[in-house]
Amino acid sequence: MSRFDRYLLSQLVALFGFFSLVLVLVYWINRAVGLFDDLISDGQSALVFLEFSLLALPNVIRLVLPLSAFAATIYVVNRLSQESELVVMQATGFSAFRLARPVVWFGLIVALMMIVLMNLLVPASRAALSARSAEISQNATARFLRDGEFLHPDDGVTLYIREISDTGELNDLFLVDARDARRSTIYTARRALLVRTDTTPKLLMIDGSAQTLTHEGRRLELTRFDDVTYDLGAFVKTSGPKRRSLEEMPTTALLSPSEAILAETRATRAAALYEGHSRIGQPFLGLASSLIGFAALLLGSFSRFGLWWQILFAVVLLILVQTINVAASGAGATDEALWPLAYAAPITGLVVGILLLWIAQRPRRIRRALGGIFAS
Numbered sequence: 001m002s003r004f005d006r007y008l009l010s011q012l013v014a015l016f017g018f019f020s021l022v023l024v025l026v027y028w029i030n031r032a033v034g035l036f037d038d039l040i041s042d043g044q045s046a047l048v049f050l051e052f053s054l055l056a057l058p059n060v061i062r063l064v065l066p067l068s069a070f071a072a073t074i075y076v077v078n079r080l081s082q083e084s085e086l087v088v089m090q091a092t093g094f095s096a097f098r099l100a101r102p103v104v105w106f107g108l109i110v111a112l113m114m115i116v117l118m119n120l121l122v123p124a125s126r127a128a129l130s131a132r133s134a135e136i137s138q139n140a141t142a143r144f145l146r147d148g149e150f151l152h153p154d155d156g157v158t159l160y161i162r163e164i165s166d167t168g169e170l171n172d173l174f175l176v177d178a179r180d181a182r183r184s185t186i187y188t189a190r191r192a193l194l195v196r197t198d199t200t201p202k203l204l205m206i207d208g209s210a211q212t213l214t215h216e217g218r219r220l221e222l223t224r225f226d227d228v229t230y231d232l233g234a235f236v237k238t239s240g241p242k243r244r245s246l247e248e249m250p251t252t253a254l255l256s257p258s259e260a261i262l263a264e265t266r267a268t269r270a271a272a273l274y275e276g277h278s279r280i281g282q283p284f285l286g287l288a289s290s291l292i293g294f295a296a297l298l299l300g301s302f303s304r305f306g307l308w309w310q311i312l313f314a315v316v317l318l319i320l321v322q323t324i325n326v327a328a329s330g331a332g333a334t335d336e337a338l339w340p341l342a343y344a345a346p347i348t349g350l351v352v353g354i355l356l357l358w359i360a361q362r363p364r365r366i367r368r369a370l371g372g373i374f375a376s
Contacts, residue, residue, distance in 0.1 A: 008102040015072035023064035073293035096361040107287030114283035127248040270336035277342035288349025295356030
């Protein structure tokens with residue numbers, strides 16, 4: 001790698017890190033506000049919020065990397081042009097394709113990062129996030145079991161616990177169940193334990209009594225018990241056995257999905273195939289966006305006012321590629337024969353970038369015409 005290649009690559013990597021940090025913070029703050037409200041309102045600690053935020057970061061980073069690569073390329077090339085460094089290199093005989101070599105290396109680095117993210121880190125983080133979400137949603141103690149307060153986990157239900165010990169034992173429990181309009185029951189127990197089962201959590205009350213009042217006839221029944229089980233399924237909504245989504249599946253399983261995988265994820269074969277191939281094709285959007293940004297700024301002649309028209313042209317091209325990507329994702333997930341659409345946007349971006357490089361150095365008439373358009 002020549003000195004110029006190392007210089008340009010170092011500039012691109014440095015600005016790429018800066019723009020990635022800024023965009024990740026913007027995405028993360030936007031998501032963290034709603035996540036903080038949901039978790040804190042459910043009685044979770046700040047550590048749980050931090051854990052959920054960290055597990056969501058790989059997916060956020062995956063989304064911003066192509067944009068960061070594009071922004072870094074635009075910024076660096078515009079600065080080199082303003083400082084005449086790019087003009088000097090062109091005057092020494094460097095062609096557009098030769099100048100683009102460090103940009104290609106940079107794009108391949110971004111693509112490699114996205115491959116690792118989309119095929120390893122994102123599925124692992126989504127699986128961990130799903131597991132933790134299911135665990136917290138079934139954690140009745142965090143949801144509504146708090147000592148020293150009268151709680152109302154459901155309409156017609158009142159719960160009071162004098163103390164929750166360090167071992168999770170509930171001391172001096174008082175529970176009123178008046179959901180049935182015909183009768184109501186008051187449970188008291190010296191001790192109680194929260195027992196988790198495969199379906200719903202249950203409350204095991206020990207050494208207590210149950211007073212049942214039948215409203216018709218005003219009849220009161222008193223039952224003393226050594227232990228009794230109370231089902232908390234009405235208060236803690238569970239989704240049954242945990243099902244994985246397509247985002248949690250390994251890429252190899254998605255490229256040839258079995259019936260068991262489709263049944264577990266409740267997804268179509270078309271959606272699974274497109275998800276698998278998109279993990280291979282989408283990383284090259286980072287290379288395509290870098291190449292488009294670099295090649296578009298090589299068009300036209302030098303202007304003291306900067307390369308604003310070229311930058312606007314590059315942004316329009318990037319929007320076009322992203323539009324193709326969105327349209328392809330909608331169509332590819334509906335028909336299993338359309339999985340090649342996962343590569344449509346990256347290939348389109350690469351073809352556009354190569355075409356712009358060819359225009360920037362070959363057909364002088366086209367380049368002169370474009371230069372007049374951009375300079376006007």
